[in-house]
Amino acid sequence: MCETCGCGLPEEAKHAHEGHGHDHPHREEARLYRSLLEANERQALENREHLLEHRVLAVNLMSGPGSGKTSLIEALARFTAGRWRIGVIEGDLATDRDAARVRALGLPVRQVTTGSTCHLDAAMVHGALHALPLEDLDLLVVENVGNLVCPGLYDLGCHLNGVLLSVTEGDDKVAKYPVAFRHAQFFCITKTDLLPHVDFDVERPKREARLLKGDLKVFACSSRAPESLAGLAAYLEAERKALLG
Amino acid sequence: MHEWSLACALVRTAEEEAARRGASKVFEVSVSVGFLTGVVPELLERAYEMARQGTGLEGAPLRIEVEPVRARCGECGRESVFEGYALACPACGRPGMEVLSGGDILLRGLDLEVGGSA
Numbered sequence: 275m276c277e278t279c280g281c282g283l284p285e286e287a288k289h290a291h292e293g294h295g296h297d298h299p300h301r302e303e304a305r306l307y308r309s310l311l312e313a314n315e316r317q318a319l320e321n322r323e324h325l326l327e328h329r330v331l332a333v334n335l336m337s338g339p340g341s342g343k344t345s346l347i348e349a350l351a352r353f354t355a356g357r358w359r360i361g362v363i364e365g366d367l368a369t370d371r372d373a374a375r376v377r378a379l380g381l382p383v384r385q386v387t388t389g390s391t392c393h394l395d396a397a398m399v400h401g402a403l404h405a406l407p408l409e410d411l412d413l414l415v416v417e418n419v420g421n422l423v424c425p426g427l428y429d430l431g432c433h434l435n436g437v438l439l440s441v442t443e444g445d446d447k448v449a450k451y452p453v454a455f456r457h458a459q460f461f462c463i464t465k466t467d468l469l470p471h472v473d474f475d476v477e478r479p480k481r482e483a484r485l486l487k488g489d490l491k492v493f494a495c496s497s498r499a500p501e502s503l504a505g506l507a508a509y510l511e512a513e514r515k516a517l518l519g
Numbered sequence: 520m521h522e523w524s525l526a527c528a529l530v531r532t533a534e535e536e537a538a539r540r541g542a543s544k545v546f547e548v549s550v551s552v553g554f555l556t557g558v559v560p561e562l563l564e565r566a567y568e569m570a571r572q573g574t575g576l577e578g579a580p581l582r583i584e585v586e587p588v589r590a591r592c593g594e595c596g597r598e599s600v601f602e603g604y605a606l607a608c609p610a611c612g613r614p615g616m617e618v619l620s621g622g623d624i625l626l627r628g629l630d631l632e633v634g635g636s637a
Contacts, residue, residue, distance in 0.1 A: 298634060298635060299543060299544075299632050299633070299634050299635030300632070300633065300634050300635075301546065301630065301631065301632055302540075302630075302631055302633055303628055303629070303630055303631075304536060304540060304628055304629045304630075304631055305627070305628045306536055306625075306626050306627065306628050306629065307551075307625050307626070307627060307628075308532055308536070308625060308626045309623055309624065309625055309626075310525050310528040310529055310532060310550070310624045310625065310626060311525075311528070311623075311624065313528065314528075391523075391524065392521060393521055393524075395524070423521070423557060424521035426557065427521055427556055427557065427558075427624075428521075449604070449605065452557075452604035452605075453555070453556070453557035453604075455604075456555060456604075456618075456622070482605070484614050484615065485605040485606065485607055485614045486604055486605060486606070487615060488593075488613070488614045488615010488616070489615055
């Protein structure tokens with residue numbers, strides 16, 4: 275309690291105390307409404323601009339583990355060989371196995387090993403960008419950590435986000451794992467060469483994904499059949515042209 | 520478990536705001552979790568309890584409010600509230616609505632003790 279004016283409780287202390295040289299502790303409610311993702315979003319914006327300055331279209335691939343992200347990158351590199359210069363950032367909890375596969379094709383690659391973190395974030399991508407020869411690239415593919423939940427919340431600063439679902443995972447998965455689709459521009463149903471062996475209705479995930487994101491572009495492809503990537507490759511080419519002229 | 524990354528960002532942001540206001544104590548931290556973020560409130564709370572150890576937030580419980588999804592139809596302009604992720608306009612059936620709220624995770628506010636300098 276203040277011996278000068280007698281106020282004591284924080285609730286009673288919300289008044290000025292001019293004249294006796296101190297103020298009293300009081301309780302106040304600070305209204306902030308600050309996004310917890312703002313630092314990541316700032317970094318993402320920086321990444322996007324940095325890539326744009328280097329005339330690189332960047333694509334973030336998200337899916338559960340084993341949907342065929344690395345195989346799609348390999349197939350896309352083969353399909354566009356001699357036309358596109360592709361660089362890759364590989365995100366994994368552990369090992370550099372994916373980076374080794376991509377490196378074997380002669381592509382510049384940077385492995386980001388996240389340890390226990392279940393997603394890439396913009397700062398991790400920023401670090402990897404400095405290790406890649408951006409001036410020699412047309413397309414940068416960022417393979418996110420295999421996880422269909424957490425990566426969806428983190429903007430990496432790519433220009434396009436794509437979600438993959440393989441036919442072996444089941445046609446009911448889109449509605450079960452919706453978060454990643456919200457910020458996606460395209461959706462690839464992969465491993466379509468296995469369709470004769472599984473019960474998978476291709477129309478179901480298409481329909482469900484468009485409920486989550488109305489303007490989603492949908493492709494169906496098999497990394498074992500290079501010609502099936504034509505639609506995706508044409509889309510990426512058109513997006514690059516729209517972005518960079 | 521992206522809740523851990525978010526809890527770390529929460530502790531960092533809350534401490535920064537408390538320091539900026541010259542707070543001597545934080546009584547409570549409140550966050551708003553948009554339904555579309557997929558963040559699980561119970562996991563965020565547990566992660567927060569770990570992330571705040573050794574910080575000025577040890578005595579400050581977390582209050583979590585889940586914000587429902589509000590979206591506007593690009594076709595007919597109708598605004599609707601959703602309890603799921605599938606956003607199709609209940610009036611005209613068109614999918615792909617514009618999300619107005621429910622997609623963010625925000626530090627809403629801090630209940631603080633400030634002042635008290637001698």
